[in-house]
Amino acid sequence: xxxxxxxxxxxxxxxxxxxxxxxxxxxxxxxxxxxxxxxxxxxxxxxxxxxxxxxxxxxxxxxxxxxxxxxxxxxxxxxxxxxxxxxxxxxxxxxxxxxxxxxxxxxxxxxxxxxxxxxxxxxxxxxxxxxxxxxxxxxxxxxxxxxxxxxxxxxxxxxxxxxxxxxxxxxxxxxxxxxxxxxxxxxxxxxxxxxxxxxxxxxxxxxxxxxxxxxxxxxxxxxxxxxxxxxxxxxxxxxxxxxxxxxxxxxxxxxxxxxxxxxxxxxxxxxxxxxxxxxxxxxxxxxxxxxxxxxxxxxxxxxxxxxxxxxxxxxxxxxxxxxxxxxxxxxxxxxxxxxxxxxxxxxxxxxxxxxxxxxxxxxxxxxxxxxxxxxxxxxxxxxxxxxx
Numbered sequence: 001x002x003x004x005x006x007x008x009x010x011x012x013x014x015x016x017x018x019x020x021x022x023x024x025x026x027x028x029x030x031x032x033x034x035x036x037x038x039x040x041x042x043x044x045x046x047x048x049x050x051x052x053x054x055x056x057x058x059x060x061x062x063x064x065x066x067x068x069x070x071x072x073x074x075x076x077x078x079x080x081x082x083x084x085x086x087x088x089x090x091x092x093x094x095x096x097x098x099x100x101x102x103x104x105x106x107x108x109x110x111x112x113x114x115x116x117x118x119x120x121x122x123x124x125x126x127x128x129x130x131x132x133x134x135x136x137x138x139x140x141x142x143x144x145x146x147x148x149x150x151x152x153x154x155x156x157x158x159x160x161x162x163x164x165x166x167x168x169x170x171x172x173x174x175x176x177x178x179x180x181x182x183x184x185x186x187x188x189x190x191x192x193x194x195x196x197x198x199x200x201x202x203x204x205x206x207x208x209x210x211x212x213x214x215x216x217x218x219x220x221x222x223x224x225x226x227x228x229x230x231x232x233x234x235x236x237x238x239x240x241x242x243x244x245x246x247x248x249x250x251x252x253x254x255x256x257x258x259x260x261x262x263x264x265x266x267x268x269x270x271x272x273x274x275x276x277x278x279x280x281x282x283x284x285x286x287x288x289x290x291x292x293x294x295x296x297x298x299x300x301x302x303x304x305x306x307x308x309x310x311x312x313x314x315x316x317x318x319x320x321x322x323x324x325x326x327x328x329x330x331x332x333x334x335x336x337x338x339x340x341x342x343x344x345x346x347x348x349x350x351x352x353x354x355x356x357x358x359x360x361x362x363x364x365x366x367x368x369x370x371x372x373x374x375x376x377x378x379x380x381x382x383x384x385x386x387x388x
Contacts, residue, residue, distance in 0.1 A: 086322040089269065096268040097330045104261035105335060108136050108174075110254045112153075115173035118243045119166055123157070130342060131156040132174075137339035141332050146171060152343075159350070169240055180219070180248075181255020182286050187215030189283030196280040200311050223248055259286055265331045266308075269323040271316070284311035301328075 109125075112132040116123050134156070135149035142148050154167045162170075190197055190212025194205040201208070223245060225231065231242040243251070263285035267278060288307035292300015305324050312320060 084318075086326065088271065088319075089322065089326060093268050094326075094330070097265045097326070100261045100264040100268065101331050101335065104258050104265070104331075105133055105136065107254050107258040107261060108132050110250075111174040111177045111258075112170060114177065114243075114247055114250050114254065115170040118173060118241070118247055119169060121162065121166065123160055123162070127156060127160055130346060133335070134339040134343050135171075137335035141336040145175065149174075156346070172240065173243075177251040177255050178258070179255070180251045181257075181259045182290060183215055184219055184252055184256055185259045185286050186283055187212045187219065189279050191216060193277060193280050193283070196277050197283060199313070200280070200284055219252065259289075262331065266323060266327045269326050269330075270312070271319040271323065276312070281312070284308065287311070 109129045109132040112128045113125070116128065131153050135152040138152055139145040139149035150168060150171045153171055154162075154164060157167050157170070158164075190208045192212070194208035194212065197203075197208045198205045226242050226248055227245040230244075233240055233242060242248075260282055263282040264278075266285060267276075267281055270276070285308070288304045288311065289300060291307050292304040295303040305321075308324060309317065309320060
């Protein structure tokens with residue numbers, strides 16, 4: 001009896017151990033995918049951290065090199081000659097630069113209009129133009145466009161019912177349009193003006209042409225890709241539906257108009273640009289803008305000037321610096337001041353409108369209370385007179 005008891009106990013222990021073993025295996029098998037997912041997230045976070053560090057180092061390197069170039073340039077510049085070069089700029093040049101600035105910012109309002117069409121949202125063009133102009137004018141000067149431009153856009157568009165997610169999507173869409181214009185301009189300049197670009201980047205014309213054709217082919221491939229069927233991507237945590245052929249073509253056209261007009265502002269301010277080809281100059285301008293964006297400096301200040309000083313073949317550095325200073329004033333500072341004035345006027349008008357509505361409601365409420373509290377007047381009654 002005791003032996004059977006011990007044998008049964010042993011069998012129960014063995015079965016129990018097998019049971020716990022099966023549970024352990026099941027738990028491990030269940031936890032394995034979660035561990036793999038956690039490992040993937042950790043690896044992705046690590047790659048993202050490394051990418052941010054590399055980008056920071058790259059930005060610092062660009063900024064330091066720009067400071068070095070500007071330092072050497074200003075050390076050889078005469079302030080008297082710089083003032084004389086600024087004074088030598090004609091009124092016609094200033095007027096042409098202002099006209100190109102207006103054209104550039106008008107094209108920028110089209111960025112928001114296309115984005116709203118992609119979002120299938122109707123907003124009055126006056127509101128669209130105000131949000132686009134003020135957001136770009138402020139972000140160009142202060143930098144950090146996703147934050148500054150997004151904040152200004154949300155402040156204006158939220159007043160007409162747009163949600164934060166739609167405003168974020170609109171801001172990303174406008175940024176993509178901006179980069180479409182840059183890539184197309186550089187690709188076209190490299191492909192069709194390879195020899196002129198070779199004098200700037202010191203590469204063989206064949207290599208420049210191949211790079212330009214590659215960039216244009218990439219844009220054409222993208223157009224075909226979004227034409228076949230609807231595409232979705234995830235950017236900054238937002239799942240975006242990419243526009244089709246029509247809107248994407250509009251993005252490219254508006255981006256090219258904006259970049260050419262912005263480059264035209266500086267081009268007409270140059271003292272002697274007869275020996276410069278405009279499309280070559282536009283390519284140099286766009287490349288300087290890309291370096292300014294990569295440096296994360298507000299408005300690319302310093303980096304943009306250093307790149308243009310190296311790219312534009314002008315003998316007098318004082319004249320080129322004077323043109324760059326006037327460019328900053330006309331294309332950056334003047335729209336920035338105007339944007340602040342527009343925002344102040346818009347906010348003042350909105351508050352005055354709210355105050356008028358509140359006063360109207362208060363008057364209506366006062367009239368209603370007066371009508372309720374005032375007793376009704378007694379009806380006039382004819383005196384009773386006996387009939388004769």
